[in-house]
Amino acid sequence: MFEQNHYREVKAILDAKIEELGLRKTVERYKILEEVYKRDDHFEADELYFAFVERNFSVSKSTVYNTLDLLVELGLVNKRQFNGSHAARYEKSFGRKQHSHLICVDCNRVFEFCDPRLQAIQDSISQFYQMPIIEHSLIIYGQCQRENCQKNG
Ligand SMILES: [Zn+2]
Numbered sequence: 001m002f003e004q005n006h007y008r009e010v011k012a013i014l015d016a017k018i019e020e021l022g023l024r025k026t027v028e029r030y031k032i033l034e035e036v037y038k039r040d041d042h043f044e045a046d047e048l049y050f051a052f053v054e055r056n057f058s059v060s061k062s063t064v065y066n067t068l069d070l071l072v073e074l075g076l077v078n079k080r081q082f083n084g085s086h087a088a089r090y091e092k093s094f095g096r097k098q099h100s101h102l103i104c105v106d107c108n109r110v111f112e113f114c115d116p117r118l119q120a121i122q123d124s125i126s127q128f129y130q131m132p133i134i135e136h137s138l139i140i141y142g143q144c145q146r147e148n149c150q151k152n153g
C-alpha cells in the first residue's frame with residue numbers, strides 16, 4: 001500500500017502550533033516529526049529515541065517523549081496501548097485511512113487491516129444511539145506463528 005509521506009503538510013501544522021505556543025523551533029522537534037513520518041510501523045517512544053542514538057543524533061529522551069505528546073495532541077500521531085504489559089506504541093496518522101490492528105501475543109508483531117463492514121457497524125450504532133461517532137478502535141489478538149515469531153516475555 002503506497003502512502004505519501006506528507007511531511008510538508010504535517011510540518012506546516014507543527015509550525016503553526018509551535019508559533020501559537022510561543023515555543024522555539026528547535027531542530028530536534030522537526031527531526032522527530034520527520035522520522036515518525038518516515039516510519040511505517042508501530043513503535044515505542046524508546047525505539048524512536050534509540051534510532052537517533054544509533055545515528056549519533058543528539059536528542060534527549062524527554063524531548064522525544066514531549067514531542068510525541070505534542071504530535072498526539074495535534075492529531076498527527078496516534079498513541080495506543082496495545083497490550084497492558086507493554087509500553088504505548090505510536091504511529092503516524094495524518095492522511096492515513098482508518099484501520100484496525102491484529103497483534104501477535106507471542107512476538108508483538110502488529111498487522112493492520114481495513115474492513116468496510118466495521119464502518120457499517122459504526123454507522124448503524126451511531127444511528128441507533130443518535131450519537132455522532134468520533135472514532136473506534138478494535139484490536140484483535142492472536143498467534144501469528146510466522147517465521148521468527150518468538151515469545152519475548
Ligand atoms: Zn496501525
Ligand SMILES: [Zn+2]
Nearest residue numbers: 104107144149
Ligand atoms: Zn508472532
